[in-house]
Amino acid sequence: MxxxxxxxxxxxxxxxxxxxxxxxxxxxxxxxxxxxxxxxxxxxxxxxxxxxxxxxxxxxxxxxxxxxxxxxxxxxxxxxxxxxxxxxxxxxxxxxxxxxxxxxxxxxxxxxxxxxxxxxxxxxxxxxxxxxxxxxxxxxxxxxxxxxxxxxxxxxxxxxxxxxPRVGPMRDIVATIQPEQDEIVRSGLGGTVCVQGGPGTGKTAVGLHRVAYLLYAHRERLARTGTLVIGPNRSFLHYIEQVLPALGELEVKQATVADLVAHVEIRGADEAPAAVLKGDARMAEVLRRAVRSHVTLPAEPLMVVRGSRRWRIPAYELEELVTELLARDMRYGAARDALPQRIAHAVLVRMEQSGEAPDDRVQDAVARNPAVKAVVKAVWPAVDPAKLVLRLLSDPEFLAARAEGVLSAEEQRTILWQKPARSVRAAKWSAADAVLIDEAADLIQRTHSLGHVVLDEAQDLSPMQYRAVGRRCTTGSATVLGDLAQGTTPWATESWREALSHLGKPEAVVEELTAGFRVPREVIAYASRLLPHMSPGLAAVSSVRDAPGSLEIRALPAPAGPAGAVDATGAAGTAELDAAVLAACVESLRREGSIGLIAADSRIPALSAALAAAGLPHLDPGAETTAESRLTLVPASLAKGLEYDHVVLDEPSLVVAGEPDERTGLRRLYVALTRAVSGLVVVHRDPLPQQLART
Known part of the structure; x- marks a missing residue:
């Protein structure tokens, strides 16, 4: 010893x-x-x-x-x-x-x-x-x-x-990095690394420390190209924002995927089937066709007047220039910028054949000639990405022509807006629409690439969102962090290889962290009962921390009345549940450290009111940097990535029921069950999900 x-x-x-x-x-x-x-x-x-x-x-x-x-x-x-x-x-x-x-x-x-x-x-x-x-x-x-x-x-x-004890935001793990974590942290800048890690394995901390290491080892290069940490939501980013400054790194930017694609104001939401289809990688091909559909082949010759001379470019030669640019599959905007120079070069060839000796300044002047600019405007018009997506989602005929052989007629109807908007500003854009606009924008003008990007909670991204992130590191590398068992979106990935392909990094190395350092063994074993029902074949985390008594299940008496009948004592039963939850919070507050009260989103207003009535101040997720309270009220939908010394989990069955399907609900519950560092108290009145029964 x-x-x-x-x-x-x-x-x-x-x-x-x-x-x-x-x-x-x-x-x-x-x-x-x-x-x-x-x-x-x-x-x-x-x-x-x-x-x-x-x-x-x-x-x-x-x-x-x-x-x-x-x-x-x-x-x-x-x-x-x-x-x-x-x-x-x-x-x-x-x-x-x-x-x-x-x-x-x-x-x-x-x-x-x-x-x-x-x-x-x-x-x-x-x-x-x-x-x-x-x-x-x-x-x-x-x-x-x-x-x-x-x-x-x-x-x-x-x-x-x-x-x-964990009071306040996430802290660094620099003093406790384990050998298998250190290998990932110190891996080179040239390659992309994907880290699959269950709850408590330290994957987020590993990703942040990897950024700090890369900035140390390649500071000049990354100072030029930039680094970015991408998290699932603002609450998560607030939680992790102090880690890098504590390590002396003050200039790493943080963002969500929504921040990256914020081309329009989000005022609407998609139904799950539409969101899944809009996030499908096939939409990239639909958008590519839609952008290129604006190009039309010239039908008339071009006449350029220079002083007393006139230079004629026939229609077939203009068509050859346009066809050649289309064949090169350049960015739409780059090809549009190149076309006037190509036309000007054709004019210069004629000038030289007639005995003149024009230089580059003459070519630039010809490229700016009004006649040349008029041809370019007609043949290769400017395209606004938001207007393009607006038309694609509003015009059935336009969509059908671009989606032929890619999306079925039923799929096209699913993504079409029922009430087409008249303008970009009036449209009720959804989060998935914004990603489509970002894809269209990149087809027109190349997105700036950073030197290194860290993508956390990556399992919840759609293929189109992966593409949006991948555009930000096309010439750089990435650290991808996630847990397939914690995927809770309808489009959550089931395979890291598939996800990395959409990211544009198919050659990335996939590392797996299986040793848990945060969640006590008793708690992780209880939560792992859900794995066979939601992520078959995924290895359970093996916790190195043995903490007897860290898990407590408190069951309240079931409501009276025949099965299936409306509970006439529902209000009283809810009050009893609230009281039991508050009692568990008060007990946790007597201990050292942070407390997270996690509940189904539908229960948050009632619990917030109950906490206020009991005189128990509480924080919202991401506000843990303040010292007003050690108790945070956490909607289950925002719990991912957060951790608390003591967790009180309210009514697990409602967490499951709050999702569109049972599998997603079980994954949401798995996340909620694994946020505790020292102890977990589960309070329920309704029967627990049967998947938690001992096997």
Missing amino acids: PAYAPDPAPLDRERAHLAASRAALRVMRQDAEALDIRDVAANWVNAAALEAAKELRVKELADLTHTPLFFGRLDYLPTAQEGQSFHIGRRHVHDAHGDPMVVDWRAPVSQPFYRASRKDPQHIGLRRRFGYTGGILTAYEDEHLDDPAEQSGTSRLLQEEIER
């Missing part, structure tokens, strides 16, 4: 090193603040860029009081790194001579902290972990990897850090 705080003398020395490191960090920040860059830049643009870089550097050097500067130490053997010791932390800190006092966890010299073992010590003699309470160093734990006599075992400090 690792030795746990064996001697106060080393602890005092480590505390002194922590104090000295904090002092050194303050000096580094003061030096950055004192930089005089007034006369360095050649112009105001460079001066502004330098000032912004300076301000960012100062922010990066902030000393977060409750965030330890280092969490571990490595003592190398004399045969490696000259036998030096390195303190491993969230950022680099050096002394006045430039010698490291804390080494960034992403540096190569830090890697053995996560991967070294007695079987493979990686030249490490001692690995030391530190324990903190309120930012104060209170304990340490040693592993002598070069001592075969020392027994190996579970790290007590590691376990305590994993189980530390």
